[in-house]
Amino acid sequence: MKKPYLAVSLLFFSSVGFAVNAQQHVHGQGELLVSQEGSMLHLQLVLPAADALGFEHEPETTEQLSSQNLLAERFTLNTNVIDVEGKCELVGVEHTLEAHDDHHKSDHEDAHEAHSGDHDEAHESEHALHKEHDEHEGHEEEKHQNIEVEYQFHCDDAVSGITVTLFESMPSLSAIQAQWITERGQGLSELSARQPTLRW
Numbered sequence: 128m129k130k131p132y133l134a135v136s137l138l139f140f141s142s143v144g145f146a147v148n149a150q151q152h153v154h155g156q157g158e159l160l161v162s163q164e165g166s167m168l169h170l171q172l173v174l175p176a177a178d179a180l181g182f183e184h185e186p187e188t189t190e191q192l193s194s195q196n197l198l199a200e201r202f203t204l205n206t207n208v209i210d211v212e213g214k215c216e217l218v219g220v221e222h223t224l225e226a227h228d229d230h231h232k233s234d235h236e237d238a239h240e241a242h243s244g245d246h247d248e249a250h251e252s253e254h255a256l257h258k259e260h261d262e263h264e265g266h267e268e269e270k271h272q273n274i275e276v277e278y279q280f281h282c283d284d285a286v287s288g289i290t291v292t293l294f295e296s297m298p299s300l301s302a303i304q305a306q307w308i309t310e311r312g313q314g315l316s317e318l319s320a321r322q323p324t325l326r327w
């Protein structure tokens with residue numbers, strides 16, 4: 128019998144005792160929350176944009192826009208992100224990069240670049256960025272961005288492990304602090320390129 132996602136999320140948040148906004152933003156450090164209830168497996172990954180993308184602002188060049196789109200596609204398809212052991216089907220994906228894709232400014236900039244280069248626009252956005260920094264002096268954290276990805280899997284078998292496969296493509300990501308919670312218990316583990324597998 129399938130349980131609704133909401134039940135899984137509620138169990139997860141109330142049991143683990145912290146929500147997304149409790150996270151820290153440390154470059155090179157990601158977070159992974161794993162919760163399993165019955166046949167549903169919920170994964171929530173938080174990465175500093177600096178490691179995932181190489182920049183922490185709206186894409187300003189076509190190159191940045193295309194890396195962001197590529198990463199968004201990878202997250203959506205779960206291509207080299209997280210391997211789940213067992214017979215599991217990916218039934219739900221959410222990631223914060225989607226919102227950026229819909230940003231009207233991106234289309235606008237693309238159109239401009241195609242016609243007459245992007246020098247003026249680049250300068251303009253550079254100025255806008257500086258201005259913003261001046262106005263928000265003393266609020267360093269506003270310059271940082273996290274990327275969040277959430278996966279819902281429906282599993283026929285009991286799952287007892289996952290492997291994070293994104294370290295290769297994000298060399299500056301040195302570790303992911305992983306927390307897991309299942310009906311059998313909960314635990315913490317640090318994952319890295321050398322130790323990318325979490326077992327419970």
Ligand SMILES: [Zn+2]
Pocket residue numbers: 152154175176177183270271272
């Ligand atoms: Zn940052």
